[in-house]
Amino acid sequence: MMLNNSEMDEFVNKVRENSDILSVISKYVSLKKRGNQYWGCCPFHNEKTPSFSISPDKGFFYCFGCHTGGNVFNFISLYENVSYFEAIKMQAEKLGIPMPAHDKKKSPAELKREQDMKMLIKINTWAKDFFHNCLIMTPYGENCRKYLESRGISKETIDNFNLGFAPNLWDKLSTSFIKKKMPSLNN
Ligand SMILES: [Zn+2]
Incomplete structure (x- = not known):
């Protein structure tokens, strides 16, 4: 700890x-x-x-x-x-100065914060994967793929940097999250 x-x-x-x-x-x-x-x-x-x-x-x-x-x-x-x-x-x-105790118990608020942080990282990872997949695997990303190709950006670079594409549809990401049954941070 x-x-x-x-x-x-x-x-x-x-x-x-x-x-x-x-x-x-x-x-x-x-x-x-x-x-x-x-x-x-x-x-x-x-x-x-x-x-x-x-x-x-x-x-x-x-x-x-x-x-x-x-x-x-x-x-x-x-x-x-x-x-x-x-x-x-x-x-x-x-x-004779004592070290601060190693096994100090975490408060419920600290534990909740830690859990929330983990969840936020997970949500960010899901969002990153979602936009990345939109770019490389779906028809939504086709124009963007062509554009990147014309700028000399290779498939490898797209993968290495996890580039993504956000389709012009406001509810795409949230729909995908709801489908994944992503828990809310407020509960
Ligand atoms: Zn010396």
């Missing part, structure tokens, strides 16, 4: 706000303060003079030798060789 986005954003923001890049990186790299920045030997390439810097106030690290840089999660992800999201989760665990 998917988490809803705002919950996930909130979680990520909370972990970010509570993650001090300096204290995280200093566990891996020995650092010395110079000006507003902290310097150490880069853990991502071999070097003897420090070109790896951290700007704690900006929350970024950057190496002038190998140009690796980013925020605290980028660092963890690179150092521990895990995905960006795994890095967030690792950091959350260390900070």
